[in-house]
Each structure stands twice: as structure tokens, then as C-alpha cells.
Amino acid sequence: MSPYAAEFIGTMILIALGGGVCAGVSLKKSFAHGSGWIVIGLGWGLAVAVAVYAVGQISGAHLNPAVTLALAFQGAFSWRDVPGYIVAQLLGAMAGAVIVVLHYLPHWKETEDTATKLSVFATGPAMDHPFANVLSEMIGTFIFVLALQSFGANSFAEGLNPLIVGFLVVSIGLSFGGTTGYAINPARDLGPRLVHWLLPIPGKGTSNWKYAWVPIVGPLLGGSFGGLFYQTVFKGNMTLAFWIVLGMIVVVLMLTFRFSRTYKSDKAHKMTA
Template sequence: MSAFMAELVGTALLIILGGGVCAGVNLKKSFAQNSGWIVITMGWGLAVAVAVYAVGQFSGAHLNPAVTLALAFNGDFPWADVPAYIVAQLLGAIIGATVVFLHYLPHWKETDDPGVKLGVFATGPAIPNRFANLLSEMIGTFVLVVGILAIGANKFTDGLNPFIVGFLIVSIGLSLGGTTGYAINPARDLGPRIAHFFLPIPGKGSSNWQYAWIPVLGPALGGSFGGLFYKAVFVGKVTAAFWYVLIAIIVVLAITFVQQTKTTTYQQTKNALM
């Protein structure tokens, strides 16, 4: 199996199991309906573990553009291979989301809320706030990448690493996922969101494209910095990229904060005049 196909298949498997647990918990007349956040986080953790077990030997099982970028910035992965990996991950995510749609085919008509249907495919904020939401995705993905690299630096019984990474996903979901649904993976959010837009889902409503940039840019920046931070602090090698990415994060957060402040002020003024 080629690395491209491995990333495609692995990411598809990730979304089938991860998106599948979201569908099972949220769609009406599913036996798993209302089983809660812990079930969702466990489902995603096991999804990551299974996907890594499936394709790790062929591609390293990045399954996430943020991980691919982090490894490239660290010098552990060739930049020339980055575009192909990201394309494979995005295509795999679209395919995986389509399989989830087909698997739960009769449940879409039974579910009235368009937001619930979108939540099966893509993430969204518990409290809409662009600055806070972006920061949450950065922090979550930073922890993901640092955690993956830290796990990889330890010795486990052969074959146990993917399972431990799965528990890292569960931990991030339980501790940090309540704010934005913890995309922590641009392909995981963007691919299924594209699928949601094109699939004939009854009463699906908007794909919420105005939010879509946050679970793409946040993880990309947070993950990249996580890899560079690990190299600087744990390995003791500070590169120029560390400072470039840190500056980019500060600039993006500053711009987002100013925009969010203007939006909040406008909304408060509008409400006062009503």
C-alpha cells in the first residue's frame, strides 16, 4: 500500500468510527442516542487507535494535516510529501463522512434539528466567540502534538503506542473538548463539512462555513507550534521556525481578538437600541 493510499484509508476509517459515534449519540431513534460526551470521546479515541493500527506501517499514520505539518517543521518529515499527505487526508475524511451518512440513512429524516445533523459531520462552538474558539483549537492541537511526540519518546510493549495515543485523544476530549468539540484536525472537520454540503441530507440546513476556518487554521498553527515547542524544550533545539510560527500565532490571535471585540461591541450597541 502506498503512503497516499494509507493516509486516505486511515483517515476514512477514523471518520467512519469517529463520525459514526457522533451520529449514534445524536441522531433520533439510534440505540445509542443521548449516551453522552464520554461515549463520544471514547469513540473518537478508539477510532484514532484503530486507524493508526491499520495504516501506521505504511505511512506513519499521520491522519491529520496538523501532525503532518508539525513533523515537517521538526525536520522529521519531508516537506515535499506534505501536499500529498494533506490531499489524501482530506479525501479520506470526505469518504469516511459519506459512509457515515449511508450507514445512518433512515435516521436523518427522523432527526429534526439541522444543527444536530451538522454536528455529526463537523464541529461547532458551545459559545460562539472567534478568539476563544480559535485559541481552544490551538491549545487542543498543541497538546495533541506534544503528547504524540512525548508518547513516541517512551518505550512500550510492541504495538501498544496507537492505543496510548487513543487515550490521549480521550483525555483531550474530556478536558478540552467541551468548548469547540475539539476538531484538533483540519481534515477531520473540513472533509466532513464538505460532505455535509454536497450530500442529500434531508433538512440539513447550513454547513456553517463562516466558522469553518477556525478548526482548520487553529489546529494547523497549534499543531505546528506543538512540534517546534517539543523540539525546543524537550530536545533543546530551537529553530528559526519556532519564532516564525509563534509570531504568526500572536498576529492571528491579535487580529481575531480585535475583530471579536468589534463584533461584541456592535452587538451590544444593537441590543441597547432595540
């Protein structure tokens, strides 16, 4: 099997299991309905572990464009292979979302709330604040990639590494996931969001494209900086890319902060008008 096919299948498994737990908890007339955030966090962690076990020896199980970019910036992964990996991850995420749609086929009609249906596919903010939302995704993905890199300095029993990565995802979900739903993976959000937009799901509502940039930009910048931070601080190997990505983060946060102030002012004006 080619590494690209492995990334497709691994990401498909990740989203099928991760989106599946969201559907089970969120959709009506599911036995898991209402079982809560702890179940979602644990379900996503196990989804990551299973996906990494499935394809880790073939492609390295990036399953996430933020991880792929982080490794490329470190020089541990060829830039030539980056586009193919990201396309495979995105298509795999879409395939996984389609599996979730089919598995829960009669439950979509039984669930009236459109936001609940969208939450099965894509993330969204608990509080609509663009600056805080993108910062949250940056922090979550920074911690994810930094910790992921640090695992290499520790010795685990053979075969336990994927499970440790799954525990890391559970930890991030429980600690940081309550703000934006912790996408920490652009393919995990964009692929299923596209499926939500494309498929005729009963009463699905909008796909909230105005927010879709947050779980793309935040994880890509946060993850890339996490990899470069590890290379610089832990390995003592600073490169120009460290400063370029840091500069991009500062610019994005400044622009988003300014936009957030304008956005908040506009919302307040509309409420008083």
C-alpha cells in the same frame, strides 16, 4: 500500498468511526441516542487507535494535516510529501463522512434540528467567541502534538502505541473538548463539512462556513508550534521556524481578539436595536 493510499484509508476509518459515534449519539431513533459526551470522547479515541493500527506501518498514520506539518517543521518528514498527505487526508475524511451518511440513512429525516445534524460532520463552538474558539483549538492541538512527540521517549509494549494515542485523544476530548468539540484536525472538520454541504441530506440546514476557518487555522498553528516546542525545549534544537510560527500565532490571536470585541459589540447592538 502507497503512503498516500494509506493516509486516505486511515483517515476514512477515523472519520467513519468518529463521525459514526457522533451520529449514533445525536440522531433520533438510534439505540445510542442521548448517551452523552463520555461516549463521544471514548468513541473518537478508539477511532484514532483503530486507524493508527490499520495504516501506521505504511504511512506513519499522520491522519491529520497538523501532525504532518509539525513533523515537516521538525525535519522528520519531507516537505515534498506534505501536499500529497494533506490531500489524501482530506479526501479520506470525505469518504468517511459519506459512509456515515449511508449507514444512518433513515435517521437524518427523523432528526429535525439542523445544528444536531451538522454536529455529526463538523465541530462548532459551545459559546460563539472567535478569540476563545481559535485559542481553544490551538491549545488542544498543541497538547496533542506535544504529547504525541513525547511518547517516543517512553517504552511501551510492542503494539500498544496506537492505543496510547487513542487514550490521548480521549483525554483531550474530556478536558478540552467541551468548548469547540475539539477538532484538533483540519481534515476531520473540513472534509465532513464539505460532504454535509454537497450531499442532499434531508433538512440539513447550513454548513456554518463562517466558523470553518477556526478548526483549520487553530489546529495548524497549534500543532506546528507543538512540534517546534518539543524540538526546542525537549531536544534543545531551536530553529527560525519556532519564532515564525510563534509570531503567526500572536498575530492571529491579536486579530481575532480585536474581531471578537467588534463581533460582540455588533451582536449587542442588534439585540438592543
